Amino acid sequence: VQLVESGGGLVQPGGSLRLSCVASGFTFSSNVMRWYRQAPGKGRELVATISSDGSSTTYVDSVKGRFTISRDNAKNTVSLQMNSLRPEDTAQYYCNAQFWPAYWGQGTQVTVSS
Numbered sequence: 293v294q295l296v297e298s299g300g301g302l303v304q305p306g307g308s309l310r311l312s313c314v315a316s317g318f319t320f321s322s323n324v325m326r327w328y329r330q331a332p333g334k335g336r337e338l339v340a341t342i343s344s345d346g347s348s349t350t351y352v353d354s355v356k357g358r359f360t361i362s363r364d365n366a367k368n369t370v371s372l373q374m375n376s377l378r379p380e381d382t383a384q385y386y387c388n389a390q391f392w393p394a395y396w397g398q399g400t401q402v403t404v405s406s
Contacts, residue, residue: 293315293316293317293318293389293392293395294315294316294317294395294397295313295314295315295386295387295388295389295395295396295397296313296314296315296397296398297311297312297313297385297386297387297397297398297399297400298311298312298313298314298400299311299312299400300385300400300401300402300403301401301402301403302403302405303377303402303403303404304404304405304406305377305378305379305404305405305406306376306377307377307404308373308374308375308376308377309374309377309402310371310372310373310374311327311371311372311374311385311400311402312369312370312371313325313327313369313370313371313387313397314367314368314369315368315369315370315387315389316368318389318391318392320365320368320389321344321345321365322344322391323344323389323390323391323392324341324342324343324344324389324390325341325342325344325361325363325370325387325388325389325390326338326339326340326341326342326387326388326389326390327339327340327341327361327370327372327385327386327387327388328385328386328387328388329381329383329384329385329386329402330383330384330386330399331380331382331383331384334383336386337352337383338352339351339352339355339359339372339385340352340355340359340361340372341361342361342362342363342370344390345365346362346363346365349361354380355374355381358374358375358376358377359372359373359374359375360372360373360375361373370387372385374402377402377404378404379404379405380404381402381404382402382403382404382405383401383402384399384400384401384402385399385400385401385402386399
């Protein structure tokens, strides 16, 4: 099982980033996928969830209306479009698979700062 996140970077408040996670080693299309984040000194926080077929999504209240999770089962990829970024969104972002919860990628760092 491999999860490889990318797309992070340094962005000014109000800016946008699109994160991607490419999965391999398991049946991607059978798994609910989730994006988590972890800020320095804090625990890991669930940010967004998408059903296995992409028809249903949920978000933590703090990102509703700003973030959009999506997936492409043909490409084994789950994405997180992040708009109107705020300094409090600064964190390492990770994707995770429903039936492989012990497996984590290296994450991708998002820093929102002026």
